[in-house]
Amino acid sequence: MSAEAVRGGEASAGRSPDEVRQSGETQAGQPQGGQPQAGQPQGGQPQGGQPQGGQPQAGQPQGGQPQAGQPRGGQPRGGELSGREQAAAIRADVAERAARLTAEGRPPRLAVVTATEDEASAWYVRSIVNAAGKVGIECDVVDLGPQASPEEIRGRLEALSADDHVNGIILQTPLPSGAKLEDLASGIAPAKDVDGANPLSLGRLAAGLPAFAPATAEAVVRILEHHGVEVAGRHAVVVGRSTVVGKPAAHLLLDRNATVTVCHSRTADLAAVTVTGDILVAAVGRAGLITPEHVRPGAVVVDVGTNQAEDGSLVGDVDPAAAARASAMTPVPGGVGPVTTALLLLHTVRAAGG
Numbered sequence: 170m171s172a173e174a175v176r177g178g179e180a181s182a183g184r185s186p187d188e189v190r191q192s193g194e195t196q197a198g199q200p201q202g203g204q205p206q207a208g209q210p211q212g213g214q215p216q217g218g219q220p221q222g223g224q225p226q227a228g229q230p231q232g233g234q235p236q237a238g239q240p241r242g243g244q245p246r247g248g249e250l251s252g253r254e255q256a257a258a259i260r261a262d263v264a265e266r267a268a269r270l271t272a273e274g275r276p277p278r279l280a281v282v283t284a285t286e287d288e289a290s291a292w293y294v295r296s297i298v299n300a301a302g303k304v305g306i307e308c309d310v311v312d313l314g315p316q317a318s319p320e321e322i323r324g325r326l327e328a329l330s331a332d333d334h335v336n337g338i339i340l341q342t343p344l345p346s347g348a349k350l351e352d353l354a355s356g357i358a359p360a361k362d363v364d365g366a367n368p369l370s371l372g373r374l375a376a377g378l379p380a381f382a383p384a385t386a387e388a389v390v391r392i393l394e395h396h397g398v399e400v401a402g403r404h405a406v407v408v409g410r411s412t413v414v415g416k417p418a419a420h421l422l423l424d425r426n427a428t429v430t431v432c433h434s435r436t437a438d439l440a441a442v443t444v445t446g447d448i449l450v451a452a453v454g455r456a457g458l459i460t461p462e463h464v465r466p467g468a469v470v471v472d473v474g475t476n477q478a479e480d481g482s483l484v485g486d487v488d489p490a491a492a493a494r495a496s497a498m499t500p501v502p503g504g505v506g507p508v509t510t511a512l513l514l515l516h517t518v519r520a521a522g523g
């Protein structure tokens with residue numbers, strides 16, 4: 170992958186993570202075996218659904234007013250669904266939990282395993298190390314280099330899984346050719362699988378059982394919750410079917426009672442499908458793939474893409490011009506990305522028992 174790299178881009182569908190949260194009984198984010206949960210508020214009910222008090226919420230028609238798909242005369246458009254404040258709040262919570270764990274003599278520790286020179290991945294690793302340091306999580310980067318063999322990577326994951334000092338493990342993507350995340354990640358102990366990459370985690374997620382969700386997929390639904398965007402009963406269209414983002418995001422949305430459609434590179438007439446979405450999630454890894462014509466007027470758009478533009482800047486999968494048609498849209502940078510990193514840290518303290 171060169172110019173384009175995404176969290177879970179379709180092209181690199183070789184990654185996974187997971188978690189779940191049910192809108193009821195089983196909650197997600199809980200590793201098996203009575204372990205602590207993954208980044209999820211206890212108590213079942215997704216919060217953030219509908220704030221009381223009549224404040225206009227992004228992406229929610231007020232009082233029977235225009236629905237997505239109808240012109241929204243007079244409604245504010247182009248609202249921004251920032252992830253920065255939410256990420257800061259999550260990190261503050263993580264810092265408290267980490268301090269408690271450290272005081273108890275069991276400092277939380279995350280291992281980041283990487284075998285790539287990909288720029289987006291390198292950026293993410295630096296950002297994890299940096300953020301972990303600030304919240305009091307110890308972070309080891311295990312750089313195996315782009316020539317690492319699948320056996321070598323798997324061996325490391327198994328050793329880290331067996332290491333009592335390590336609470337969380339993330340295997341960065343992309344991987345060297347011939348190595349497949351879905352394959353290798355089965356070497357990550359489910360209780361330490363903080364980016365939900367082990368196929369067991371994804372299976373549990375799909376089955377509605379507790380598991381860590383991929384941080385990026387969880388960030389999609391958390392950002393919607395945070396901004397009070399109603400999900401239940403609405404049509405969510407997810408573009409991209411990677412194991413790290415598209416598929417798990419679809420499951421998380423389904424768990425929150427959305428009606429979910431998943432599109433991909435072989436979808437015939439993509440725009441005809443995406444314009445039916447009240448909520449549109451773009452997780453493909455191609456800059457500008459989603460144009461204004463793909464967006465239902467009044468829809469809420471979540472842009473998961475982190476593509477490097479020719480000038481080196483970071484751009485999403487969604488053409489910024491689409492914001493004018495949306496009632497609200499996540500920015501890139503400053504949207505899903507910061508929440509993703511914060512959730513990975515939250516999963517780590519959860520895995521550590523905090």
Ligand SMILES: Nc1nc(=O)c2c([nH]1)NC[C@@H]1CN(c3ccc(C(=O)N[C@@H](CCC(=O)O)C(=O)O)cc3)C=[N+]21
Nearest residue numbers: 175176289290293340341342475483502503504506507
């Ligand atoms: N197993 C695995 N899981 C991943 O989730 C994963 C991965 N491998 N490999 C690499 C990609 C990349 N990725 C990003 C996460 C946050 C930002 C992020 O926070 N970006 C900032 C801005 C960055 C900038 O300004 O350059 C933002 O959106 O505001 C970016 C990229 C996760 N990835």
